[in-house]
Amino acid sequence: MPSTKSYGTPGASNEKIGGVPVLHYFDFQSRGRGQVIRLLWEDAGIAYNDIRYSFEEYPKYKATKISELNPTTNIPVIELNGRILTQSYAILRHFARQLGKYDGQTEEEKYWADAMCDIVVDWRTLFITAFFSENKDTTYPQHCKGNRVRFLKAMNTHLSSHDASRSGPFIIGANVTYADLVLYQLLHDEQLTQDGRAGLKEYPRLKELVDAIENRPNIKAFLGSERYLG
Template sequence: MPHEFTYDIESAANKAIGGVPIIHYFDFQSRGRGQAVRLLLIDAGAAYKDVRYTFEEWPKYKRSGPVAEMNPTGNIPVIEMPGGKILTQSYAILRHWGRQLGAYDGKTEDEKYWADAICDIVIDWRTLFIAAFFSDNQKEDYPKHQQGDRKRFLNAIETHLKGSDLSRRGPYVIGSKMTYADFVLFQLLHDENLIQDGRKGLQEYPRLVQLADAVQSRPNIKKFFSSDAYLG
C-alpha cells in the first residue's frame, strides 16, 4: 500500500491555489520532478498531502485504479485538488501555482523567457540523467553520463548564468527573484548528488553554488531540509 503523510498546516498559500493538494508520486526519497513540486509548496508555506508509491507496487496502480484514471498517460506526479480538479505535468503545475500565488515567475517577458529557457535546458539534462541512472547497464552508463552529458550541461548552465544580464543581478536564474526554474534546477543538482557533501560536486561551478546556497537557505526550505520529512 502507498505511504501517506501530510506536511505542514493549511495556510493562505493553500487558499490561493485552491486547497491542500494530494501529491501522488514515487517513494523516491526527496528526489525527482515531484520533489520540485513539493519544494514550491514548502517555500510558499503551503500544506500538502503525500501519497508515495514504491517502484515495485507502482505498475499495479499505473494499470488500474484512481491514479490511472486521473492521468491517461500513466505518469506521475498527479495532483488531486479539492473539488475533483486534477493537475498533471510537473512543470506546468509549477507555472500554474506560480501564477495563482503571484510569484515564482518573471514580471517582464524577458524574465519569463529566461526562466523558461533555463527550465527547458534542465529538462533536456534530466531526460539524459534518467536514461543513464535507470539503465540496465547503469554501472557503465551512469559514469559515462557524469563525465559526458552532465559535465556538458553544467558548463552550459554555468556559462548562461554568468553571461546573462538578468542572472548577474542576484543569486537566482533571473537575479534577485525566485522563479519556478530555480526549483527545477536545484532539484536536478540535488538528484545528481552535486549539492551534497559541502557542494563538492560543484567546485568548478561557483555560479551554480551561489544558486544552490540561495535556494537552500530560504527559511521554509532550510527548515524542511532539517526535518524528518526530508529524505536524502
C-alpha cells in the same frame, strides 16, 4: 499500500491555489520531478497531502488508481478540489501564476526562467536514461564525464553572463523562480549539492544558486526536518 502523510497548516497560500493539494508520486526519497513540486509548496508555505508509491507496488496502482486520474498513467499527479493536474513543469508554472510569484514579473524574466527550465528538462532526460539503464555501471559514469559536464558548463555560463542572472543569486536575480527549484532539484539528484558542494567547485555560479536555495527559511527548515529523506 502507498504511504499517505499530511504536512503543514492551510493558510493564505492554500487559499490562492484553491485548497490543499494531494500529490501522487514515487517513494523516491527526496528526489525526482515530484520532489520539486514539494519544494515549491514548502517554500510557499502550502499545506499538502503526500501519497508515495513504492516502485514495486506502482504497477498495480498504475493500472487502477493512476490510470483513472491520468490517461497517460504518469506521475506526479495532483488532486485539488476535484481537479486533476498533470505534467510536472506545467504544474509548477500553474502554481507560480496562482501565487503571483516564482516565474518573474516581466515577459523577459518569464522567458528566461522558462528557457533555463527547458535546458534542465533536456539534461534530466539524459540523466534518467543513464541512471536507470540496465547497464548503469557503464552508462552513468559516461554521463557524468560527458553530458553532465556539458550541461554544468552551459548553465554556469548562462547564469554568469545573462544580465538578469548576473544580478544573482537566482536565475532572474534577487527573486526565486520555479526554474531555480527545477535546477536545484536536478543538481541534488545528480549528487552535486551534497558533500560540501564538491561537485560544483568548478561552477561557482551554480554553487551560489544552490546556497541561496538552501538558505531560504522554509527550505532550510524542510531540509533539516524528518520530511527530507535524502
